[in-house]
Amino acid sequence: MPRKSPYIIRLTSEEMELLTRFATKYTLPYYQVLRAKMIILAADGLTNDEIAHRLNTRREVVSMWRKRFFEERLPGIEERPRSGRPRAFSPRASHEH
Numbered sequence: 001m002p003r004k005s006p007y008i009i010r011l012t013s014e015e016m017e018l019l020t021r022f023a024t025k026y027t028l029p030y031y032q033v034l035r036a037k038m039i040i041l042a043a044d045g046l047t048n049d050e051i052a053h054r055l056n057t058r059r060e061v062v063s064m065w066r067k068r069f070f071e072e073r074l075p076g077i078e079e080r081p082r083s084g085r086p087r088a089f090s091p092r093a094s095h096e097h
Contacts, residue, residue, distance in 0.1 A: 003049070005063065007070035009042040015074060016043070035077040038062050039069050 011019065022028060022036035034055060041051045048066060052059040068076035 003047070005042075005048055005066055007042075007066050009039060009066065009070060011039070011043045016040070018074065031079070032077075035065050038065050039077065042066050042069075 019036040019040050022032055023040055026033065034057070037055055038051055038057075041054065042048075042062075046054070048059045048062040051062045055062075065077060070076075
């Protein structure tokens with residue numbers, strides 16, 4: 001039985017317009033496109049399991065972004081500085097060995 005999220009997403013027309021623009025703009029980083037799609041599908045009433053399946057990601061990831069959007073709205077899905085030491089090598093460099 002799919003779990004029902006306590007975070008019900010209802011978008012304003014401005015939020016929907018902006019998220020739709022993000023979701024269809026393939027020049028944006030993939031994570032921004034994916035997060036926008038997650039929130040739109042959540043607003044459409046899909047469960048986290050359904051969204052994860054459609055977007056080929058994990059339910060936990062969908063759950064996290066749904067909660068952050070619910071609590072912080074659009075600023076919640078922006079990239080944040082990460083804790084810890086910055087990467088010493090670019091992701092490509094580590095695959096060349």
